[in-house]
Amino acid sequence: MKDFYLIYKNLTRKKMRLFLTTFAIFIAFLIFGAVMTLRSALNAGVEMSADNRLVVVHKTSFTNPLPYAYVNKVKTLDGVKDVTHANWFGGYYQEPRNQVVTLAVDPETYMTVYPELVVEPAQLATWFATQSGILVGERLAKANNWQVGDQIALSSNIFSRKTGGQTWDFTVSGIFKGNEAKVDTGYVLIHYKYFNETQSWGGDSVGWLILTTTDAALNEQVASQIDTNFANSNNETDTSTEQAFNKAFIEQIGNIGLIIFGVVFMAFFTILIVVGNTMVLAIRERTNEIAVLKTLGFESKRIFKMVLAESCLLAFLGGLLGLGAAYVIVTGAAEQMARFLPNLVLDENIVLQALGYMLLLGLVTGMAPAIAALRLNIVTAFSRG
Amino acid sequence: MSSENLFELNNVAKRFTKGKETISIFEGLNMHIKKGDFMAIMGPSGSGKTTLLNLLGGVDQPTSGEITFAGQRIDNLSESKLAKWRANNIGFIFQFYNLMPMLNAAKNVELPLLLTNLSSSERKKQVATALQLVGLSDRAKHMPSEMSGGQQQRVAIARAVVSDPTFLLCDEPTGDLDRQTADEILEMLQLLNRQFGKTIVMVTHDPSAAKFASHTVHLNKGKFVKAEELMA
Numbered sequence: 001m002k003d004f005y006l007i008y009k010n011l012t013r014k015k016m017r018l019f020l021t022t023f024a025i026f027i028a029f030l031i032f033g034a035v036m037t038l039r040s041a042l043n044a045g046v047e048m049s050a051d052n053r054l055v056v057v058h059k060t061s062f063t064n065p066l067p068y069a070y071v072n073k074v075k076t077l078d079g080v081k082d083v084t085h086a087n088w089f090g091g092y093y094q095e096p097r098n099q100v101v102t103l104a105v106d107p108e109t110y111m112t113v114y115p116e117l118v119v120e121p122a123q124l125a126t127w128f129a130t131q132s133g134i135l136v137g138e139r140l141a142k143a144n145n146w147q148v149g150d151q152i153a154l155s156s157n158i159f160s161r162k163t164g165g166q167t168w169d170f171t172v173s174g175i176f177k178g179n180e181a182k183v184d185t186g187y188v189l190i191h192y193k194y195f196n197e198t199q200s201w202g203g204d205s206v207g208w209l210i211l212t213t214t215d216a217a218l219n220e221q222v223a224s225q226i227d228t229n230f231a232n233s234n235n236e237t238d239t240s241t242e243q244a245f246n247k248a249f250i251e252q253i254g255n256i257g258l259i260i261f262g263v264v265f266m267a268f269f270t271i272l273i274v275v276g277n278t279m280v281l282a283i284r285e286r287t288n289e290i291a292v293l294k295t296l297g298f299e300s301k302r303i304f305k306m307v308l309a310e311s312c313l314l315a316f317l318g319g320l321l322g323l324g325a326a327y328v329i330v331t332g333a334a335e336q337m338a339r340f341l342p343n344l345v346l347d348e349n350i351v352l353q354a355l356g357y358m359l360l361l362g363l364v365t366g367m368a369p370a371i372a373a374l375r376l377n378i379v380t381a382f383s384r385g
Numbered sequence: 386m387s388s389e390n391l392f393e394l395n396n397v398a399k400r401f402t403k404g405k406e407t408i409s410i411f412e413g414l415n416m417h418i419k420k421g422d423f424m425a426i427m428g429p430s431g432s433g434k435t436t437l438l439n440l441l442g443g444v445d446q447p448t449s450g451e452i453t454f455a456g457q458r459i460d461n462l463s464e465s466k467l468a469k470w471r472a473n474n475i476g477f478i479f480q481f482y483n484l485m486p487m488l489n490a491a492k493n494v495e496l497p498l499l500l501t502n503l504s505s506s507e508r509k510k511q512v513a514t515a516l517q518l519v520g521l522s523d524r525a526k527h528m529p530s531e532m533s534g535g536q537q538q539r540v541a542i543a544r545a546v547v548s549d550p551t552f553l554l555c556d557e558p559t560g561d562l563d564r565q566t567a568d569e570i571l572e573m574l575q576l577l578n579r580q581f582g583k584t585i586v587m588v589t590h591d592p593s594a595a596k597f598a599s600h601t602v603h604l605n606k607g608k609f610v611k612a613e614e615l616m617a
Contacts, residue, residue: 002499005492006485013487292483295444296544297472297500299465378444 003302007310010286018314021278025318025361026325028271032264032354033326037346039260043247044182044343051216052081053113054223055245056209059236063088065205066235074209077225079218084109085206087192090158093144100140101187102154104195107135113210116179123148123174131194133173137185141175148172154188159199168198182343210242268357276365279311283369290373291381304374311366312359319358323351391552391584392418392441397450397460399436410436411607414450420551423578423585425595428604434588435556437604441586442475442554443467455551472500476545476583478574480557482537484529490516490540491525497548515543519573535566542573546583553577555587559594571597 012018056074058064068085075083084106091102107128111117119127119135127133134154136146146152155167170190178185196203213222223239230237240248283290290303327346334344394416401408410433418424418441428434439445440452443459446467452460459470476497484493491512498508516522519539529537538558545553555574559567575597577583587598595601603610 006488006499009485009487009492288483289485292479292485293496294468295442295471295477296497297468297470299468301465379439 003306003309007306007313010282010306011310011313014282017278017282021275021314022318022321024271024274025315026322028267028361029319029322029354029358030326030329031267031322032357033323033346033350034329035260035263036350036353037326037330037344040347040350041343041345044184050116050212050242052213052219053242054211054213054219054226054239055242056211056226056237056239057245058208059227059238062208062238064235065207066209066237068204068206070209070230070235070237071206073229074211074226077222077229079213079215079222079225081212081214082109082112083209083211084113085192085209086110087195087205087207088158089154089190089195090156091154091188092157093152093154096155096157100154102156102190103187104190104192106192107189110189110210113212116183117176118179119174119176127173130171130173131191132168132170133191134170135174135176135189136172137187138175138177139185140187141172143186146172146175148174154190156199159195159201161198162200163198168195181345181347184343268361272361272365275311275314275361276368279307279314279365279369280372283307283373287376287381290376291378294376294378300374300376303376304370307370307373308363308366311369312362315358315362315365319354319361323354389419390417391420391422391455392416393451393453394440395451395453397440397447397452399433399440399445400448409607411447414607414609416602416609418584418586420584421578421582423575423597423599424587425598425601426586426588426604427590427592427595427601431606432604433607434604438554438556438586438588441552442477443471472497472548474550474552476548476550476553478538478541478545478553478555478558480560482529482534482541482561484537484540484544486529489526489528490521490532490543493529493540494543494547496544501548511547512543515547516540518546519543533566534562535569538562538566538570539573542570542577546577546581551584553583553585555585555589557589558587559589559591564593567591567594 056066056070058066065087071083071085074080087104089102089104091100092098093100111119111124123135127135134152136152140146150172152170152172153167154170157166160166161168168190176185176189177183192206211222213219219241223241226239227237293303294300323346330344330346337344394414397414397416398412399410399414401410414437426434426437436445440447443462444467447460450460451458454470454474459467462470484490485496488496491509494512494515495508498511501508503511513522513525516525519542521536521539521543524532524536524540527536529540532540538561542558553574558574559570562570571594574585574587578585578599585598587594589595
């Protein structure tokens with residue numbers, strides 16, 4: 001720690017240079033934090049996918065419905081553990097702009113296939129027993145201040161009621177949470193049976209099937225079996241793992257990974273050059289001082305460490321400020337974008353990655369000047385000066 | 386080896402290679418420096434004064450020959466051991482002071498103490514003593530840029546003596562100062578030699594400065610001129 005004061009004084013000796021370099025690193029980690037959080041939010045569905053969960057959709061388009069009879073047929077296939085289904089309700093609350101993601105599901109099987117959804121047993125039992133009952137995700141409930149027992153009228157922008165109108169009255173039976181923070185709790189689950197019996201358009205069809213296999217190793221075999229089974233029918237299927245399904249869904253808006261990698265890489269590469277160049281110049285300016293320190297008895301490897309520590313300190317200074325700013329921005333944006341990106345969270349994985357990159361940035365930019373300081377010959381340095 | 390000799394140079398050669406050419410600075414140089422001595426080394430540019438100072442200070446190593454300090458060979462020490470040896474035994478005073486511009490006077494003086502195991506409070510005490518010795522107690526918090534050349538050189542002297550080394554090496558310590566300030570600095574070196582027993586070797590171009598030393602040796606083209614009488 002005796003050297004820290006020297007490192008600090010060296011770092012802060014030119015205030016404007018320190019400010020500009022720190023600002024460059026600040027920008028890099030601001031971009032990193034924000035962009036990685038966005039990627040993480042977009043990939044949350046992919047990351048949270050269960051290994052043994054498959055999704056069966058209509059081969060033509062996942063917006064086309066499948067016959068309800070497929071549920072029972074799929075159940076009988078080898079390697080299938082549990083099957084459930086879901087229908088897109090197209091819900092909104094009070095006004096069309098207040099969209100509420102609403103799925104009509106079979107409650108018992110849905111909760112079996114999605115064990116990551118956690119509900120108090122009493123609430124779950126109430127929901128199972130109440131056809132007009134709904135299960136609301138915790139985040140959505142908080143956003144709308146919905147409590148258990150509340151009467152909620154949800155409208156559909158797709159379906160109409162047999163009795164007329166597009167609004168259904170529901171009672172909040174329970175509120176579900178995720179077994180971990182990244183589980184999306186921004187939607188509503190309603191009874192398929194209630195929906196199917198009261199809606200006027202079509203019937204006995206499901207939007208998609210979700211099933212679990214007895215062993216993830218059987219996924220491919222089961223998927224192939226399902227698609228073969230319904231081949232040449234009016235409603236051919238396309239079965240994929242939940243992970244592949246979610247990934248394909250996200251990739252409809254472009255190769256997010258490549259775009260993000262490009263942005264982050266360009267930012268980092270630019271910053272690397274700026275900071276590296278600054279460090280080289282800073283150390284070159286100090287050639288005489290390094291020679292003096294060596295003359296006084298400071299060992300070369302100690303000076304090497306001091307230079308590296310200085311560049312790492314600079315990287316962490318700018319990096320932590322940038323990451324902090326990214327956190328503030330992301331937290332602010334999360335509320336605004338909760339409906340579209342429910343998992344916009346700058347989580348500990350991103351923080352750890354950022355800390356790793358800060359260290360890497362510090363080491364890479366400090367290495368060349370540190371080696372130069374390590375190798376600096378006292379006599380040569382003084383003769384230059 | 387005489388027990389009074391602090392330094393002994395035996396048959397020392399120093400050569401440099403510049404391109405394909407080998408330049409010889411010293412060949413078979415012999416010299417000894419007695420403990421408590423205040424020696425001035427004079428000579429024209431290129432005579433080898435600074436190279437000799439570098440060899441004595443352990444910042445350069447001879448091409449051949451032996452250099453012993455208090456009976457211990459230093460010419461064959463590793464870079465790391467030489468650094469420790471310098472920290473323990475040598476105080477350096479440079480022509481252009483070579484203070485760290487971002488540190489105040491006290492922090493500059495404290496630098497050699499960072500290489501010791503002294504606590505912060507012990508270091509502060511020693512720094513205060515050293516600054517008092519050079520008459521700059523009231524300038525402890527001043528930055529080098531806020532001090533005159535003479536004051537900066539006093540800080541450099543305080544830095545050289547703060548860890549109480551046996552041996553002081555001065556490279557043109559008054560080369561950048563006016564006459565009056567130069568004399569004050571030289572009187573200070575004399576005081577360190579006479580009252581505190583420091584052995585001092587000072588390279589200078591200035592005959593007036595050399596008069597403050599107890600004796601002067603002359604180097605010319607890598608050889609001592611009239612060295613027999615002066616080193617007797």
